[in-house]
Amino acid sequence: MFGRSQYPHYLRNEAGKRPTSAAELADGRWLATWPESLAIVSADGAREEYDWAEFEYGRWDEETSELSLALTRRGRGEPIVLVLADGSDPSVVTMVHERIERSIVHQLVWDLPSGRVARGQVRRRRNEELFTEILSVPAHTEADRASLAQLEVELREAVGLPLKKNS
Structure with missing residues (x-):
């Protein structure tokens, strides 16, 4: 056309x-x-x-x-x-x-203690900056929240992003 x-x-x-x-x-x-x-x-x-x-x-x-x-x-x-x-x-x-x-630079599928599954990704913005993103339903237990924090650490370590101060 x-x-x-x-x-x-x-x-x-x-x-x-x-x-x-x-x-x-x-x-x-x-x-x-x-x-x-x-x-x-x-x-x-x-x-x-x-x-x-x-x-x-x-x-x-x-x-x-x-x-x-x-x-x-x-x-x-x-x-x-x-x-x-x-x-x-x-x-x-x-x-x-x-x-x-x-x-999508890197992604992980993560089993949570509650039995739910989360997917974490390292993504690339238009300016090439990398960032992490966790795609899951909100955590319902303290153990899920701790596990999601560990997923964040794993994602960052996999691509060399600095760890967040509170991780």
């Missing part, structure tokens, strides 16, 4: 760069990607922009042309579901997948 040089002008990011990849969505908005971020952009210029590290995962359904993006932050609700317009280049999905995966 559109080549990279023919993307609508309003897709340029704050630095004025054209997207690396983009696809028109069924609702008329656009999904645009850059090495450091993803944006959902309307023709009027309204945009939702996300760092890759904000996504827990992306799922592509080729049959329905739906891309579901789950955010890691609690309280963000259901995944963002984007439907590519007919004729859109689905290669943008590859970029989304690769960039989310690149933001």
Whole structure:
């Protein structure tokens, strides 16, 4: 439909760069990607922009042309579901997948004393800074909290991040 040089002008990011990849969505908005971020952009210029590290995962359904993006932050609700317009280049999905995966540097699955399971990750921000993130339901026992603190230590040690003062 559109080549990279023919993307609508309003897709340029704050630095004025054209997207690396983009696809028109069924609702008329656009999904645009850059090495450091993803944006959902309307023709009027309204945009939702996300760092890759904000996504827990992306799922592509080729049959329905739906891309579901789950955010890691609690309280963000259901995944963002984007439907590519007919004729859109689905290669943008590859970029989304690769960039989310690149933001995950290291991860561990951790059994908690309560029987719950936590997943900890070391992630990469757009400026290449590393940070840790623990994805689990809130700990219900003191033993779970202590175990989650140990998970944080293990994650930091695995990639050479300094330990937090209270760890």
